[in-house]
Amino acid sequence: xxxxxxxxxxxxxxxxxxxxxxxxxxxxxxxxxxxxxxxxxxxxxxxxxxxxxxxxxxxxxxxxxxxxxxxxxxxxxxxxxxxxxxxxxxxxxxxxxxxxxxxxxxxxxxxxxxxxxxxxxxxxxxxxxxxxxxxxxxx
Amino acid sequence: xxxxxxxxxxxxxxxxxxxxxxxxxxxxxxxxxxxxxxxxxxxxxxxxxxxxxxxxxxxxxxxxxxxxxxxxxxxxxxxxxxxxxxxxxxxxxxxxxxxxxxxxxxxxxxxxxxxxxxxxxxxxxxxxxxxxxxxxxxxxxxxxxxxxxxxxxxxxxxxxxxxxxxxxxxxxxxxxxxxxxxxxxxxxxxx
Numbered sequence: 273x274x275x276x277x278x279x280x281x282x283x284x285x286x287x288x289x290x291x292x293x294x295x296x297x298x299x300x301x302x303x304x305x306x307x308x309x310x311x312x313x314x315x316x317x318x319x320x321x322x323x324x325x326x327x328x329x330x331x332x333x334x335x336x337x338x339x340x341x342x343x344x345x346x347x348x349x350x351x352x353x354x355x356x357x358x359x360x361x362x363x364x365x366x367x368x369x370x371x372x373x374x375x376x377x378x379x380x381x382x383x384x385x386x387x388x389x390x391x392x393x394x395x396x397x398x399x400x401x402x403x404x405x406x407x408x409x410x411x
Numbered sequence: 412x413x414x415x416x417x418x419x420x421x422x423x424x425x426x427x428x429x430x431x432x433x434x435x436x437x438x439x440x441x442x443x444x445x446x447x448x449x450x451x452x453x454x455x456x457x458x459x460x461x462x463x464x465x466x467x468x469x470x471x472x473x474x475x476x477x478x479x480x481x482x483x484x485x486x487x488x489x490x491x492x493x494x495x496x497x498x499x500x501x502x503x504x505x506x507x508x509x510x511x512x513x514x515x516x517x518x519x520x521x522x523x524x525x526x527x528x529x530x531x532x533x534x535x536x537x538x539x540x541x542x543x544x545x546x547x548x549x550x551x552x553x554x555x556x557x558x559x560x561x562x563x564x565x566x567x568x569x570x571x572x573x574x575x576x577x578x579x580x581x582x583x584x585x586x587x588x589x590x591x592x593x594x595x596x597x598x599x600x601x602x
Binding site for chain 1: 497498500502503504505506508512516517518520523526527529530531532533534535545546547550551554557563565567568569570571572573574575576577578583584586587588589590591593594595596
């Protein structure tokens with residue numbers, strides 16, 4: 273049964289979620305998952321923590337691994353072998369000014385990265401090609 | 412002694428029916444061996460060339476299998492969409508990444524929709540429904556659905572792409588660095 277800490281910075285994030293009317297207690301979810309890991313068992317929270325690919329090679333940042341918390345992200349330090357995890361910071365969906373994940377700019381970047389031809393075809397506000405339009409969405 | 416001549420073939424895998432218009436093509440170079448002699452090529456060289464050809468065929472065959480698997484996957488996703496009212500769009504324009512199209516011309520990636528569902532879920536309520544499952548299994552089941560919804564024909568890791576976009580924001584990266592030296596609030600002893 274592993275411990276879960278949180279930094280002051282992460283606590284601000286959790287409080288921001290509560291203030292925005294979020295009914296689900298994300299901290300409790302993390303605690304429940306952390307409790308399923310132990311020094312010898314890499315389960316629970318440990319099974320979901322993934323390294324951030326673009327932080328590899330950075331001595332400071334590569335200590336952190338990412339947990340997808342709905343559309344939010346938690347950056348967490350620690351391993352099951354220490355039996356301690358620490359939530360250092362949250363990145364809240366729809367809360368950041370730059371590259372908000374629901375924005376068309378963000379979607380455009382994702383589609384461009386997977387080589388979707390739609391990017392070359394369409395400009396402006398929509399990413400929906402009339403030819404690719406779902407018939408049911410027009411109903 | 413043998414003489415090696417190159418021959419190019421094209422293999423076309425069509426992913427019909429009509430809701431999957433994309434055709435997968437690959438160029439396949441094979442080498443046929445003619446009986447003509449060429450004194451300047453030694454037996455060792457010929458064997459080496461044949462080994463190269465063998466390797467090339469092996470690599471191309473693996474590529475062909477990968478493409479066939481991708482085409483089959485597209486077919487499965489398209490069939491699932493069709494069987495569920497066609498609301499989820501599986502289209503080559505998005506490299507078959509499943510999407511929902513809003514009435515206001517907005518696009519919603521299906522994997523983000525699954526994330527939103529997860530965000531609203533109370534694990535304790537689910538645990539009460541399925542007491543035989545661990546919290547890890549509950550979270551894992553939802554994470555599996557999310558990963559499936561990230562399918563794309565290029566087999567690109569969407570999470571890595573998102574991370575790169577997010578980390579272009581140097582302001583956020585600075586905040587992350589600062590958080591590493593931030594003091595902790597309290598120790599939570601999990602029950």
